[in-house]
Amino acid sequence: MPIPRYAVIGHPVAHSLSPFIHATFSRQAGIPLEYVAIDAAPDAFDAVLAEHAAHGGAGANVTLPHKRRAAAICGNLSDRARRAGVVNTLIRTATGWDGDNTDGVGLVRDLTDRHGQDLRSRKVLLIGAGGAAHGVAPALLDAGIADLFIVNRSGDRTDALADALGEPMRVHPRYFRDLGTIGSFDLIINATSIGHSGEDMPLPGSLIAPRCDVVDLGYGEAAIAFLSWARASGADHTIDGLGMLVEQAAESFKCWHGVRPDADAVYAALRARESALAVPG
Template sequence: MDRYAVIGFPVSHSKSPLIHARFARQTGQELGYEAIEIAPAALAERLAQMHAEGYRGCNATLPHKLVVAKLCEQVSERAQLAGAVNTLLRTDSGWRGDNSDGEGFIADLRNLGLAVAGRRVLLLGTGGAARGILKPLLDEKPAELVLSGRNPWKPEEIAEQFKPHGRIVPRTHASLKGDLYDLVINATSVGHQGAAPRLPGQLLAPGGACYDLSYGPAHAPFAAWARSQGAALVADGLGMLVEQAAVSFELWRGVRPQTAGVVEELRRS
């Protein structure tokens, strides 16, 4: 049986084994998918071992998404741009690294009927997840894409790096005061500390929507901020989680699974 795994530290919280088990059943494929905890110091050795043991692919979650890129024989262009790898594909002699976050994110926006084209979009956060969705967002042709972080130099550095792919306006959170956006996307991790990013005043235009890459309890603070802004729609990142898994599954197995039923099941649980 072909074997796959999600690797992280810790990893027991991961929903990936359940998601991929559902995808396998739905597409009639026999495969094994497990969660393997790997301490950062053991990552290089364990990845080489997993290759030797015949694993066909892996998902990488925190804290391995950045370091794993350096351990891959090849890295896709989108993973290089993101500076992070979340999907590993076996090659004869090593691993190929890819990043399915951006494609999964755009797929979920489509599921939700959230348009980016012609809209003023604000993206909060400058970590791996934000970097992974920037080019797919630019490809959707927003009227303006503002990237905001809590310090000035990271958005500036990223805007410069992404120049060949389109225009990103770099801003600090504080300097957003007085702006209005049609779509505000939270790609910070601050929800895991029970807080929302510190943002100045009204930022959401009438009828605007908010999307949070975080889900579960980490989504609550940003959801509260979004409601206080009068958001017409507030979405969490559960749909993206399942969509990015579907992209990984397709990279490995050549078939794109349906996601809606799996998202529903996760929400119920």
Template sequence: MDRYAVIGQPISHSKSPSIHALFAQQTGQDLGYEAIEVAPASLAAELQRLHGEGLRGSNVTLPHKQAVAKLCESVSDRAQLAGAVNTLVRTDSGWTGDNTDGEGFVTDLARLGITLTGRRVLVLGAGGATRGILAPILEARPAQLVVSNRNPWKPEELAELFKPVGVVTPRTHLALKGDRYDVVINATSAGHTGGLPLLPGRLIADGGDCYDLSYGDASVPFRQWARSQGASHIEDGLGMLVEQAASSFAIWRGVRPETAPVLKELRRLMRGHGECEAVGTHQPVRRSHVELPPQD
């Protein structure tokens, strides 16, 4: 049986094993898929060990996406542009890397009816998750794309890196004061520790959309903030997770599974296990005042 995995830290919350088990069942593929906790200090050694054990491929999640890119023999053009890898494919002597995050992201936005073209877009965070989605956002031709971070250096680095694709405006979180955005995307990992970056005032324009790349409990702080801002459309990243996984599966196995039934089953499983589920809303929501920890 061919073995695959997802590596990250923490990893116990990962839905990837369930997703790929459903993909395998749907497509009649015989494979195994597991979640493996890997500390940053042991990443290179673990990749070598997994290669030696015959692992055929792996997904990569926080906090390893950028570090893994530097450990690959080669990377795809989109992974090279992003400087981040979320999909590893075994070669005879090592690993080649790809990044399916952007593909999964725009596919899920299309499913949800969230458009980027001609709109003012804000991305919170400037790490590996952001790197994976910037190119497809720019290709959608927004009216403005702002990347915000607690410090200015990472957004400035991304603005320079993605200059061949389009204009990225770097900001610190506090420098957003007075701005209004039609789409706000949370690409920070702060929700995994129950927090949210410290953000100034109201940032969402009337009728604005909010999308969190996280899902489940990790998406709660951003969802609460979006509601307090009066967002019209609030979504979590479970659909993106399924879509990017389907693209990884297609790279490994040569067939792309259907994602709608898998996403539906994941939602059902999350409800059955009593997990928080960030179901999107398309109607206006009542504002409330929520104070959240200032994390980034």
């Protein structure tokens, strides 16, 4: 019987840790599988996914910039994917693809279970209105935050995300020009590439309330600049996106195989590898 094939599809995607993560989950669960990274330019997603299916693809993770398109090609969406409007997990069926989104549950599980965060009644700033922001926003609301302020470079996208969430009493679209006047926050989440390219940080330190925690959904070098700004501005805890990456992957694995692997063991292994690479040789 052929080994089922899975993939992460994105552009760029060569840096992805997902093949390592799912190979480790496979060994944990005793479930043989092949998992590869596939680069697909923005206009090539449909063709790449069709080729993946033709070669035995039973599922796929989807990352930048394809999450919205992935939702559009699905015959069925889970409730959380429907609310998010974007898909990061595809499940092959007899008639096509079903879609799910595990980003939100991955972020909340990392923050609450691994980092001991209590999200209830917190005033949250979400920077970004793209696929990652769409994926995590509904889960933050479900976790009981008091207010969600959304800012993005494109006002139209900010308004679209706020409208899609459908909670005008708790969700507040704002714009980058408002950042100096909207007050401070208990939790700030960066769902953009701000700081990932070494540019100056266009954010005022006044956003950081006492005991504010700051999260960048990126990890490794990509998260350094944003989290450094947060620490310099007085943030209490700073958290990168590695834990979320592992948790959303574990949830995807469960979607495909009905078994939730040990995410903590994989997270620890990735942190150990990160530390080893940081030590001068």
